[in-house]
Each structure stands twice: as structure tokens, then as C-alpha cells.
Amino acid sequence: MRNDPGDARPFIPRDLALHPAAFDPGYKTSVLRSPRQALISFQNTPTEITGPMFGHDTIGPLDHDLTRNWAQPGLSAIGERIIVHGRLMDGEGRPVPDALIEIWQTNAGGRYRHVRDTYVAPLDPNFGGCGRTLTREDGSYAFMTVRPGAYPWPNRANDWRPAHIHFSVFGHGFAQRLITQMYFEGDPSIPLCPIVGTVPDAEGIAMMTATLDMDATVPFDARAWRFDIVLRGRRSTPFENRPEGN
Structure with missing residues (x-):
């Protein structure tokens, strides 16, 4: 386990006002899968404030590089090459090291x-579309990849998803589990997307939007x-499509 249940402290509660509502008529698949009763909060249990421990030997040398981890030797994925990087922090602003992203x-x-996926856009034979890494001692992480494209989806007559990257984070306890989406600053499709629209305010959307870092x-x-990425607390990154998990 990640830590000793006797020493672990409860996690800071989420501010549900920042997170997507479970039921949103504009996002059609939420209508049938959303709970019909109010959510009930419980105190953290030892199984929630402890979690799995990941070792660096479980990560391959190219797992973080999506331009090459599926490519044939000497080749690379097609598209605009980008670096996605940042820090993983807990609800008190401390770095979360050795966490799997x-x-x-x-x-x-x-x-x-x-x-x-039946979209007419062609597959790239040298791009698999997934990667993983462990955060460093200061909570930092980095991926090399290509900028993803927008695509249509059958929600309403003409809905398109903005360019986005899905993130799955395993923190130091199961209560720090987070699945979210990262959007790109300046994308005009962001305010048009019904999934983005489930986030109740601009602050929450900003927490899911990456900023260009020329440095x-x-x-x-x-x-x-x-x-x-922030796990738990008032500034926590919103969970993907529903207010449970992180």
C-alpha cells in the first residue's frame, strides 16, 4: 500500500459546486446514468486514504512519448508535436510524487x-494514442505527443468535441483517484461542447484548460x-463528467 493507514490523514472534501452535475439534459448519455437520489457523504476510511504503490520499473522508456511508443523504428506519429507538462498537487498545494498518470x-x-470509432479520419499507423508516466519528487510530469484533432459525436445534430486529452491519475489514496480531460487554451470549440457545458462555471473550465508555455x-x-492538476480540495481539478472520484 502507499502509506500506513494509522498515519494517513483524511483528504480535504471536494467543492461539488465546481464539478459537473451528474444529470445534464444537454449531455444525453447523462440522462439515464445519473443517480436519482441525492449523494451521501461518508468519512474517509483506511481503504480510501491509502492506495497502490507504483515502481519506476513498471514504466517503459518510451511510455511517456506518444510520438514514438507505437511507431515503427525510426518513424514518428504524424501531427503537430507538443509537450504536455505540469505538476500534480494535493489539496494543500504540496507535490504528489510517484503518482501514476x-x-x-x-x-x-x-x-x-x-x-x-468509425470517424472517417484515417488512422495513423505510427500512433497508438496512449501513454503513462510517474510524477517526479516535485510532483512534475511531462508527455511528448501530437496535438489531437476535433471530432464529431452523436449527441445532437452537429456536436463536435474540442481537441482534448484524457487524464487518469492515481494519487496516494483511492480517494485521490481522478479522471479528467485537458483542453487547449484558445480553442473556439470549448464553449460549444455539451460535455464542457456540464462544468458549472468558468473557473472549473479554466482548471481543465492547458495554457501555452513558450518557456x-x-x-x-x-x-x-x-x-x-490538483487532487481534492477547493482548487481540485474537476472530475470528468461527474462529481465523484477525486
């Missing part, structure tokens, strides 16, 4: 490598986007 995304054309850009190679 996994990401998945479409290719540059807006298509997932998934049997159920971390590699000249003539890749632009950088910064995306800091």
Missing part, C-alpha cells in the same frame, strides 16, 4: 485507435502546454 487521445485527425517549448521541435 495515464493519458489517451485521438490522433492529429481526430480519430481514436478503437474498434468503435518550455523546444525550438524547431515542439510547443509546450502546461496543465497543473
